[in-house]
Amino acid sequence: MHTEIIGNLQAKGRRFAFVASRFNDFITARLLEGAIDCFCRHGGDEKDLTVVRVPGAFEIPIAAARLAKSGKYDGVICLGAVIRGSTPHFDYVAAESAKGIAAAALASDVPVIFGVLTTDSIEQAVERAGTKAGNKGWDAMMSAIEMADLFEKLPPAGAK
Ligand code: INI
Numbered sequence: 406m407h408t409e410i411i412g413n414l415q416a417k418g419r420r421f422a423f424v425a426s427r428f429n430d431f432i433t434a435r436l437l438e439g440a441i442d443c444f445c446r447h448g449g450d451e452k453d454l455t456v457v458r459v460p461g462a463f464e465i466p467i468a469a470a471r472l473a474k475s476g477k478y479d480g481v482i483c484l485g486a487v488i489r490g491s492t493p494h495f496d497y498v499a500a501e502s503a504k505g506i507a508a509a510a511l512a513s514d515v516p517v518i519f520g521v522l523t524t525d526s527i528e529q530a531v532e533r534a535g536t537k538a539g540n541k542g543w544d545a546m547m548s549a550i551e552m553a554d555l556f557e558k559l560p561p562a563g564a565k
Contacts, residue, residue, distance in 0.1 A: 410555065410558050410559060411555065411558075412550075412551035412552055412553070412554035412555030412556075412558070413551070413554045414447055414547065414550050414551055414554075415447060415448055415550070415554065416444050416445075416447040416448045416449030416550045417448035417449065417450075418453075419444075419449055419453060419479045419480075419550065419553055420453040420454075420455075420477065420478050420479055421444065421449075421453070421454055421455075421478055421479060421480050421481070421482060421546075421549055421553070422454075422455040422456075422457060422472045422477070422478045422480075422481050422482070423437060423440065423454065423455070423456045423457065423481070423482045423483075423484055424457050424459055424465045424468045424469045424472065424481060424482070424483050424484070425437050425456055425457070425458055425459070425484040425485070426458075426459050426460065426461050426462050426464070426465055426484070426485040426486070427458055427459070427460055427461070428460060428461035428462065428485070428486070429485075429486035429487075429488060429530065432486035432488075432522065432530045432531065432534045433484050433485060433486055435534035435535045435540065435542065436484045436486070436520060436522070436534055436540065436541060436542030436545070437456065437484055437542055438535070438540075438542065439534075439535055439540030439541075439542035439543035439546070440482060440484065440520070440542035440543060440545060440546035441454060441546075442543065443542075443543040443546035443547060443550075444546050444550070447546075447547075447550055449550075455472075455478070457472065461485070461498065462485035462486070462487045462498055462499070462502040462521055463498050463501055463502055465483045465485055465502055465505065465506060465521065466483075466501075466502065466504075466505025466506050466508065466509050467505070469481045469483050469505075469506060469509045469517050470505075470508070470509035470512060470513065470517075473509055473510070473512075473513030473514075473515050473517050474512070474513050478515060479515060479516075479549075479553040479556075480515050480516040480517070480518065480549040480552060480553045480556075481509075481513075481515065481516070481517045481518065481549075482518045482520055482545050482546060482549050483502075483506050483517065483518060483519060483520055483521055483545075484520045484521065484542055484545065485502060485520075485521040485522070486521070486522040486524070486530050486534070487499040487502065487521060487522065487523045487524075488522075488524055488525075488526065488527055488530050489524065489525045489526070495523075499521075499523040502521055503519065503521065503523075506519050506521070507519070514556075515553070515556065516548075516549060516552035516553060516556060518545045518546075518548050518549045518552070519545070520541055520542055520544070520545030520546075522534070522541055
């Protein structure tokens with residue numbers, strides 16, 4: 406018999422911070438709506454949510470890192486939309502945003518969730534922001550709720 410540690414999908418009493426980029430706000434606003442709806446429908450209280458706005462996906466990591474280390478939240482959810490244009494700019498912004506969010510997660514003791522769309526077209530982004538491919542903000546919130554619960558159950562570093 407083995408030991409299994411899993412995170413449950415119960416958000417009651419949890420506090421989360423979002424870092425949402427203003428760039429492509431017509432998409433990120435939908436992601437945020439989906440995430441808040443998900444939180445409330447899993448027992449969370451909207452008063453326990455904080456939304457921090459940053460200019461673009463490139464700026465998400467530095468704000469996420471600060472929030473994650475603050476000790477005030479059970480997790481941080483990063484929401485953005487990087488949409489490919491006609492120059493290589495997309496590649497730099499998307500890669501730095503993803504790498505930076507991963508680095509913020511590893512450097513903190515709470516989950517930091519990657520809810521940044523990286524799409525080839527506006528249509529693909531719209532599809533993932535509450536239309537035919539679901540809402541990736543909702544999905545990011547589900548991951549945050551599960552990971553926050555899991556983190557409470559995981560042994561601390563150095564425990565035997
Ligand atoms: N920021 C985004 O969030 N999405 C994009 O699609 C995007 N594009 O394509 O340029 C974008 N650029 C801005 C970037 O995130 C920074 O805010 C800017 O470079 C200032 O540092």
